[in-house]
Amino acid sequence: EIVMTQSPPTLFVSPGERATLSCRASQSVSSDLAWYRQKPGQAPRLLISAASTRATGIPARFSGSGSGTEFTLTISSLQSEDFAVYYCQQYNNWPRTFGQGTKVEIK
């Protein structure tokens, strides 16, 4: 099983500032990496697939990069709705696995 490790567990950022979230896979997942945002009480929403492709309707302030084992999600200018928990997920191997999440909180 591929273990996905996200860092940091919690990130304190001021509105309008940039946030950088990391995700590391225990072995290569090529570019088969997705990012989700989960607001309190809601289902996760797909932000990024294939490591760097924004999903339909996702604003350009979200960008993803990386391949192999190291991935990054960058939010260029945090909006109020972006204070949430973010998960990475690999879909290169079975079983599918998620990271433990990074909570982005208001600084």
Next chain:
Amino acid sequence: QITLKESGPTLVEPTQTLTLTCNFSGFSLSTSGVGVGWIRQPPGKALEWLAVIYWDDDKRYSPSLKSRITITKDTSKNQVVLTMTNMDPVDTATYYCAHTSYYNLWRGSYTRQYSPFAYWGQGTQVTV
């Protein structure tokens, strides 16, 4: 427009079997490459993938739960059902179903290029 909605009991006794139904619209499980998966989330914890079923009845399970879960589909009803036996308090969670897919990629032979979970249901809370 793709929508999914989970339904099932909110309270289950230990050792009982849980049966959850995912009703969906906007796509068909008879379409090549389409799949529906189940993911759960214990209170305050991370997401955990459970199982997925594809249009051709290909099924994949979480190894840690494989002995306890079964996923089936009813294409005519646009439904996917997850059953989980021998429920335990640690299985208390919100259970989500979600749409996924793949396409066949030629790389000297055909391989499946999978996609993540693009559409999710609202989730259903199950307490054991």
